[in-house]
Amino acid sequence: MAYDLITLGRIGVDLYPLQTGVPLPQVTSFGKFLGGSAANVAVAAARLGRRTAVITRTGDDPFGTYLHEALRGFGVDDRWVTPVPGLPTPVTFCEVFPPDDFPLYFYRQPKAPDLEIDADGLDLDAIAAARVFWVTGTGLSEEPSRTATLAALAHRDRSGTTVFDLDWRPMFWRDPDAARPCYAEALRHATVAVGNVDEVEIATGVREPHAAAAALLDAGVSLAVVKQGPEGVLAVSRTGESVEVPALPADVLNGLGAGDAFGGSLCHGLLAGWGLERTVRHANAAGAIVASRLECSSAMPTEAEVEAALGAGAVRGTGPAHPPGALR
Amino acid sequence: MAYDLITLGRIGVDLYPLQTGVPLPQVTSFGKFLGGSAANVAVAAARLGRRTAVITRTGDDPFGTYLHEALRGFGVDDRWVTPVPGLPTPVTFCEVFPPDDFPLYFYRQPKAPDLEIDADGLDLDAIAAARVFWVTGTGLSEEPSRTATLAALAHRDRSGTTVFDLDWRPMFWRDPDAARPCYAEALRHATVAVGNVDEVEIATGVREPHAAAAALLDAGVSLAVVKQGPEGVLAVSRTGESVEVPALPADVLNGLGAGDAFGGSLCHGLLAGWGLERTVRHANAAGAIVASRLECSSAMPTEAEVEAALGAGAVRGTGPAHPPGALR
Numbered sequence: 165m166a167y168d169l170i171t172l173g174r175i176g177v178d179l180y181p182l183q184t185g186v187p188l189p190q191v192t193s194f195g196k197f198l199g200g201s202a203a204n205v206a207v208a209a210a211r212l213g214r215r216t217a218v219i220t221r222t223g224d225d226p227f228g229t230y231l232h233e234a235l236r237g238f239g240v241d242d243r244w245v246t247p248v249p250g251l252p253t254p255v256t257f258c259e260v261f262p263p264d265d266f267p268l269y270f271y272r273q274p275k276a277p278d279l280e281i282d283a284d285g286l287d288l289d290a291i292a293a294a295r296v297f298w299v300t301g302t303g304l305s306e307e308p309s310r311t312a313t314l315a316a317l318a319h320r321d322r323s324g325t326t327v328f329d330l331d332w333r334p335m336f337w338r339d340p341d342a343a344r345p346c347y348a349e350a351l352r353h354a355t356v357a358v359g360n361v362d363e364v365e366i367a368t369g370v371r372e373p374h375a376a377a378a379a380l381l382d383a384g385v386s387l388a389v390v391k392q393g394p395e396g397v398l399a400v401s402r403t404g405e406s407v408e409v410p411a412l413p414a415d416v417l418n419g420l421g422a423g424d425a426f427g428g429s430l431c432h433g434l435l436a437g438w439g440l441e442r443t444v445r446h447a448n449a450a451g452a453i454v455a456s457r458l459e460c461s462s463a464m465p466t467e468a469e470v471e472a473a474l475g476a477g478a479v480r481g482t483g484p485a486h487p488p489g490a491l492r
Numbered sequence: 493m494a495y496d497l498i499t500l501g502r503i504g505v506d507l508y509p510l511q512t513g514v515p516l517p518q519v520t521s522f523g524k525f526l527g528g529s530a531a532n533v534a535v536a537a538a539r540l541g542r543r544t545a546v547i548t549r550t551g552d553d554p555f556g557t558y559l560h561e562a563l564r565g566f567g568v569d570d571r572w573v574t575p576v577p578g579l580p581t582p583v584t585f586c587e588v589f590p591p592d593d594f595p596l597y598f599y600r601q602p603k604a605p606d607l608e609i610d611a612d613g614l615d616l617d618a619i620a621a622a623r624v625f626w627v628t629g630t631g632l633s634e635e636p637s638r639t640a641t642l643a644a645l646a647h648r649d650r651s652g653t654t655v656f657d658l659d660w661r662p663m664f665w666r667d668p669d670a671a672r673p674c675y676a677e678a679l680r681h682a683t684v685a686v687g688n689v690d691e692v693e694i695a696t697g698v699r700e701p702h703a704a705a706a707a708l709l710d711a712g713v714s715l716a717v718v719k720q721g722p723e724g725v726l727a728v729s730r731t732g733e734s735v736e737v738p739a740l741p742a743d744v745l746n747g748l749g750a751g752d753a754f755g756g757s758l759c760h761g762l763l764a765g766w767g768l769e770r771t772v773r774h775a776n777a778a779g780a781i782v783a784s785r786l787e788c789s790s791a792m793p794t795e796a797e798v799e800a801a802l803g804a805g806a807v808r809g810t811g812p813a814h815p816p817g818a819l820r
Binding site: 179188189191194195225227229230233252274 | 507510515516517519520521522523524553554555557558561580583585587595597599601602
């Protein structure tokens with residue numbers, strides 16, 4: 165049976181402070197969580213009832229074992245998660261300064277195993293059969309992952325829904341100037357593009373949301389989604405439909421992972437065949453819920469939690485109050 | 493005023509499981525501690541009342557800031573701790589399987605800042621004036637740290653007490669075969685050599701403790717200390733004095749750091765001018781106390797704690813019982 169969603173990209177161990185609002189030197193303990201954008205999106209969609217898998221790689225070490233166990237615990241198929249001998253499983257620390265400052269500290273040297281995803285190792289039949297396929301911009305930052313990501317996109321060639329999460333992380337690129345042509349090629353094979361204003365600017369050269377959405381449609385996709393943080397979300401389709409959804413007021417604790425929750429929910433709505441407005445509102449609420457919680461993967465909301473937030477028109481968590489939300 | 497002890501070498505952030513006896517995949521949270529052998533030895537001696545400093549380097553990041561704050565908190569002078577832009581402060585995870593299995597997982601890629609210690613940056617006058625100077629084998633594993641370590645040793649040239657902690661960590665060496673000549677050169681400038689049986693074998697080619705101690709004396713030192721884990725400690729001096737001290741029975745929780753506690757206490761005894769047996773018994777007890785505690789730096793014992801353990805003839809902690817101790 166085909167998967168509802170296969171994601172391809174980053175995985176790692178998130179180590180998030182158990183004391184929030186203080187700088188890293190004053191943090192005394194950290195919680196350990198499954199992390200990484202592609203993994204988080206697969207978890208988010210699984211939490212909403214979807215059959216998902218992630219294509220990624222880990223170190224051949226106890227943290228790699230943990231990631232397998234965590235994926236299976238979240239109901240994400242881990243059959244395409246393979247070890248890379250000699251490279252440690254990445255770990256990521258963050259600082260938590262609500263409402264809007266969450267610096268990340270990546271330990272992905274000398275190279276992240278997920279950038280060793282190889283085109284030869286891809287199950288192209290399964291990728292072609294997936295109802296939604298999701299790739300990220302970071303997967304384009306180094307070889308062999310770049311070639312593998314583009315090969316998978318080319319093989320799909322716009323059958324079904326193919327999402328390109330622009331996911332711009334300049335620190336992962338040896339040569340950031342190499343990004344734009346890679347992004348352009350990925351967009352030619354994608355049907356949906358998702359990004360914040362920084363990311364759409366890298367992909368299109370345009371920062372203003374409506375102009376950027378138009379540029380993404382020109383670049384080849386059928387649906388462009390621009391996340392604008394406190395200003396909400398703009399989604400524009402090739403058919404001319406356009407919706408703007410304001411941010412859901414939320415008590416933000418940690419904005420990290422909100423974009424992945426948004427992504428998993430976006431896939432869920434597209435799979436359900438919902439209208440554009442309902443899809444974006446649902447994704448927006450899922451993101452706001454994760455922003456109100458410390459962690460990413462284990463914070464992904466259920467359908468009932470999203471519906472409750474939409475019904476209440478806000479997300480009230482344990483963090484300091486901050487209207488409006490933190491999708492970025 | 494001269495320092496009682498200056499150490500040169502490794503520093504980093506230790507992230508140790510707050511759940512012990514379970515493999516890393518099942519650990520849910522970690523405590524954050526100052527770590528790294530050279531830093532720990534300076535902390536251990538400071539806890540015993542000595543005026544100490546460490547020569548090392550960190551990343552230019554919040555964890556580096558933390559290490560400065562932690563050193564100062566422990567009373568260790570951090571004036572020679574400098575940042576290296578572009579290299580993250582190392583972090584180290586461990587698994588805690590008492591009584592004798594404590595695997596380490598180092599994140600020191602692409603290179604640890606402490607291996608960027610440069611001979612040009614050394615305060616050779618202060619190094620020469622220190623009553624005890626302490627270097628480690630890991631400092632020889634890469635340039636420019638290797639040249640800096642050997643330059644500092646050559647500058648001291650056996651004035652006062654110069655300790656070479658053999659500290660054999662093969663994973664830090666690109667070419668482990670390069671170690672032996674480096675170790676031989678360091679021994680020519682040292683007055684004291686300290687190591688476990690694996691380490692003395694690398695330094696001398698001999699594993700049997702008495703033969704290894706003799707070989708270390710032949711290589712140039714005046715005092716050879718061989719740590720034999722459960723079999724205790726052998727110390728042999730050039731003057732022909734030899735003591736063997738059995739391990740102190742201890743409830744071992746985490747053996748990591750015990751060797752650094754031993755080292756800091758060894759310096760304390762040498763500074764005090766104690767006899768060899770008292771010095772080694774004190775160091776042995778300090779090591780056993782740290783082995784009974786989770787962390788390294790913040791677990792270093794006070795004089796009163798060491799005396800209490802020596803008086804009781806054992807260390808009773810919170811970990812599972814294990815006679816005898818865990819010095820390795």
